[in-house]
Amino acid sequence: MNFADRLTAAIEEKGTPSIVGIDPRYVMLPAELKHGDTPTRAEAASAVEAFGIRLVDVVAPLVPAVKPNIAFFEQFGWEGYRAYMNIVARAREKGLLVVADAKRGDIGSTAEAYAVSLFDEMDVDAVTLSPWLGEDSLKPFFARFDRGKGCFLLVKTSNPSSADIQDREQDGGTVFTSVAGLVRKWGDDFIGERGLSSVGAVVGATFPEQAADLRERMPTTPFLLPGYGAQGGKAESLRNAFGPGGTGALVNSSRGIIFAFAREPYAAEFGEDRWEDAVRAATLAMRADLAGAVPDATWAGA
Amino acid sequence: MNFADRLTAAIEEKGTPSIVGIDPRYVMLPAELKHGDTPTRAEAASAVEAFGIRLVDVVAPLVPAVKPNIAFFEQFGWEGYRAYMNIVARAREKGLLVVADAKRGDIGSTAEAYAVSLFDEMDVDAVTLSPWLGEDSLKPFFARFDRGKGCFLLVKTSNPSSADIQDREQDGGTVFTSVAGLVRKWGDDFIGERGLSSVGAVVGATFPEQAADLRERMPTTPFLLPGYGAQGGKAESLRNAFGPGGTGALVNSSRGIIFAFAREPYAAEFGEDRWEDAVRAATLAMRADLAGAVPDATWAGA
Numbered sequence: 001m002n003f004a005d006r007l008t009a010a011i012e013e014k015g016t017p018s019i020v021g022i023d024p025r026y027v028m029l030p031a032e033l034k035h036g037d038t039p040t041r042a043e044a045a046s047a048v049e050a051f052g053i054r055l056v057d058v059v060a061p062l063v064p065a066v067k068p069n070i071a072f073f074e075q076f077g078w079e080g081y082r083a084y085m086n087i088v089a090r091a092r093e094k095g096l097l098v099v100a101d102a103k104r105g106d107i108g109s110t111a112e113a114y115a116v117s118l119f120d121e122m123d124v125d126a127v128t129l130s131p132w133l134g135e136d137s138l139k140p141f142f143a144r145f146d147r148g149k150g151c152f153l154l155v156k157t158s159n160p161s162s163a164d165i166q167d168r169e170q171d172g173g174t175v176f177t178s179v180a181g182l183v184r185k186w187g188d189d190f191i192g193e194r195g196l197s198s199v200g201a202v203v204g205a206t207f208p209e210q211a212a213d214l215r216e217r218m219p220t221t222p223f224l225l226p227g228y229g230a231q232g233g234k235a236e237s238l239r240n241a242f243g244p245g246g247t248g249a250l251v252n253s254s255r256g257i258i259f260a261f262a263r264e265p266y267a268a269e270f271g272e273d274r275w276e277d278a279v280r281a282a283t284l285a286m287r288a289d290l291a292g293a294v295p296d297a298t299w300a301g302a
Numbered sequence: 303m304n305f306a307d308r309l310t311a312a313i314e315e316k317g318t319p320s321i322v323g324i325d326p327r328y329v330m331l332p333a334e335l336k337h338g339d340t341p342t343r344a345e346a347a348s349a350v351e352a353f354g355i356r357l358v359d360v361v362a363p364l365v366p367a368v369k370p371n372i373a374f375f376e377q378f379g380w381e382g383y384r385a386y387m388n389i390v391a392r393a394r395e396k397g398l399l400v401v402a403d404a405k406r407g408d409i410g411s412t413a414e415a416y417a418v419s420l421f422d423e424m425d426v427d428a429v430t431l432s433p434w435l436g437e438d439s440l441k442p443f444f445a446r447f448d449r450g451k452g453c454f455l456l457v458k459t460s461n462p463s464s465a466d467i468q469d470r471e472q473d474g475g476t477v478f479t480s481v482a483g484l485v486r487k488w489g490d491d492f493i494g495e496r497g498l499s500s501v502g503a504v505v506g507a508t509f510p511e512q513a514a515d516l517r518e519r520m521p522t523t524p525f526l527l528p529g530y531g532a533q534g535g536k537a538e539s540l541r542n543a544f545g546p547g548g549t550g551a552l553v554n555s556s557r558g559i560i561f562a563f564a565r566e567p568y569a570a571e572f573g574e575d576r577w578e579d580a581v582r583a584a585t586l587a588m589r590a591d592l593a594g595a596v597p598d599a600t601w602a603g604a
Contacts, residue, residue, distance in 0.1 A: 023412070041423065071408060071415035077423050078384035085380055105432055106373060106405050107461040110325070113373035121343065121379050130407055132434040132456060134463030154434060159409040161436030168480055170472045178470055 002192030003126060003150030004200075004222055008247055010064035010097050012299045016287040017246070019099065020059045021226070021254025022068035022087065024048040028259050030275040045076035049083035055258055056091045058276045062283045065097035065125075067224075067252055088122050098124040099224065099250075103154065105130030105137055112140040119144045126150040128202055128224070131179055135186060142199070145190050150198035150222075153183050155214065158204030158227035176210075180217045187221055196222050196248055203241060205233030205251065212240030215248075223249040229256030229286070235293035246297025251290055257282045304494030305428060305452030306502075306524055310549055312366035312399050314601045318589040319548070321401065322361045323528070323556030324370035324389065326350040330561050332577040347378035351385035357560055358393045360578045364585045367399035367427075369526075369554055390424050400426040401526065401552075405456065407432030407439055414442040421446045428452040430504055430526070433481055437488060444501070447492050452500035452524075455485050457516065460506030460529035478512075482519045489523055498524050498550050505543060507535030507553065514542030517550075525551040531558030531588070537595035548599025553592055559584045 011017050026034070026044045033051050035043035056066060068091075073084035091098050100122065104114045111133075118127050119141070129138060131153045141151050156166055156176045166176040180201065187197030197220050203211045205227035215223070223241055227233040228251050235251070242249045260266040260282035261275035270278040291300050313319050328336070328346045335353050337345035358368060370393075375386035393400045402424065406416045413435075420429050421443070431440060433455045443453050458468055458478045468478040482503070489499030499522050505513045507529035517525070525543055529535040530553050537553070544551045562568040562584035563577035572580040593602050 069408075069412055069415075071406070071412045071419065074383075074419040075415045075423065077419070078380045078387055080419075081376075081383040082380035103408050103432075104373070104405070105407070105434075106371075107459060110371055110373045113371075113377045117373070117376040117379070117382075121377065130405075130432050130434050132407075132432050132467060133459050133461060134466030134468070136461050136463035157409060157435050159435060159438050161438035164436030164484060165434060165477070165481060166436070168472060168477070170470060170477070175467070175470070175472070175477055179467060182466060 001148050003148050003198035004196035005192035005194050008194045014064045015299050017250050018063045018286050019065045019067050019250045019252045020063055020257050021252045022052050022066055023072045023254040024051050030272050041076050042079045045079035045083045049086055052087035053090050056094055058279045059283055060094035060096055065099055066091050067099040067101045069101040085122055088124055099126045100124040101128045103128050103130055105133050108136045111137045115140040119149050128152045130154050145198045152200040152202045152224040155179050155183055155201040156203050156210055158206045158231055180214050183221060184218045191220055196220055200224055205238055206231055208237035215241050225249055226252045229253040235289040239293050242294055246294040253286055303450050305450055305500035306498035307494035307496050310496045316366045317601050319552050320365045320588050321367045321369050321552045321554045322365055322559050323554045324354050324368055325374045325556045326353050332574050343378050344381045347381035347385045351388055354389035355392050358396055360581045361585055362396035362398055367401055368393050369401040369403045371403040387424055390426055401428045402426040403430045405430050405432055407435050410438045413439045417442040421451050430454045432456050447500045454502040454504045454526040457481050457485055457503040458505050458512055460508045460533055482516050485523055486520045493522055498522055502526055507540055508533055510539035517543050527551055528554045531555040537591040541595050544596055548596040555588055
């Protein structure tokens, strides 16, 4: 089954386009999971693994997908990489779609090795990829889309310096609008029954006007919208990033959910001991926030 | 000591700007290292680790640096990631500079995690990075340059589809010439005693005219030139990618060296049993080829 169709079905089943980013930082973990303030690399990896597994268990009934970012695991060496693989496996067992946030991008023969790593070995559902090296760097991933896989290409990222290259003016638009045209074109071969492609785009929620413009330029492209919550993106400003019926977008929150226990109002209500309850409450709040912003959505009220 | 100064010193000490890319493919390994045709992931990782360690030992006296590409290890999961770390450690023990070919590129907080992984945990000397997300995605790496670290940013890659985005016309140049201007500017803060910056550029050896143009645009930028050998790049066509005295460039060969035993003239002379002798012979041939192409180099005759 086509990835975009699987994604739309999962969003409608769970009743929300929320995706939880799993970006653990050791120093921010609840004390019960830590091995003191100066852990070995293996101890730190073990702690973030336990945290990630329990996060998955809490959010599995509430969201269609998780997005573990591999950088936060690689910082603990191979022990961290193993923790990542184990969290991915748990998420899949729990019926979640897994978007591996890896932002890989290399020439074709190397891209094939990354595709083996992420799609064949870990069996994730989708990956984030850089488009900078062009189509031949993406083909090894596209070649696995007939197995239900998908990707999200970095079109316009959520960080301030995304302007350095992405916003340069060109051909009456910008570099990122040119890339949007390529992403739409590359996606034409992978459109599912619901009219969306398995070639998605990362579009920073921190730039809502650009997200709305990109929605018009890429009508068949699923958007992954990072930057909601801790990075400042607001639900109502994202309304125009959705397609008809509120389809075609995933809104990501990472720190705002996984470390909710350290932020108000959750810190006062739950505190560190009840960090999983804080995760649940923050996820429910995000669900309500998005449902309010996109009231006509096919997934609303599920 | 500044990375660019360390690099120039290593090139002059070894008498060549050759860098060996360690991109192992299990199916191509010498039979003595394989665990049959259907290895477990752990067996495959063990085989590529043994291959990489022995490669490092063979080339350590002959070249200043190695460039292991992490994708080829990640395809064997965490066992492969561990193999990568062990090969990096061996290369450092043998006095080689290590360029981690990882092509990472993410927003600032995530880039910090990648910098921890590569510079703090593995302690590699330099990394390849994507510039697509702009300066704030690079700053966590730059922040470690006072410890002698460096990077090579993907300005113009060696693959055919690099034209898709990099070659688009813009501002009287192309996107990649704009990026070259940024790379030069970012590098200004990190120029060493020999006049070169610790912010380098990846420039495909498969596009010699563009490499010569980029040398003029980035006079203080060390170039990492992939594509020599198996990808078709010729030594003489690279002459203009070097700076005065043949400084400021590393020429990479991967398959042409590491799997030399499977190619003529080495296959006939050495065969698979003497694969290490084939690696040595291919490395010496590359050294001679580059010395002939850049006869006035400061490193020639060392």
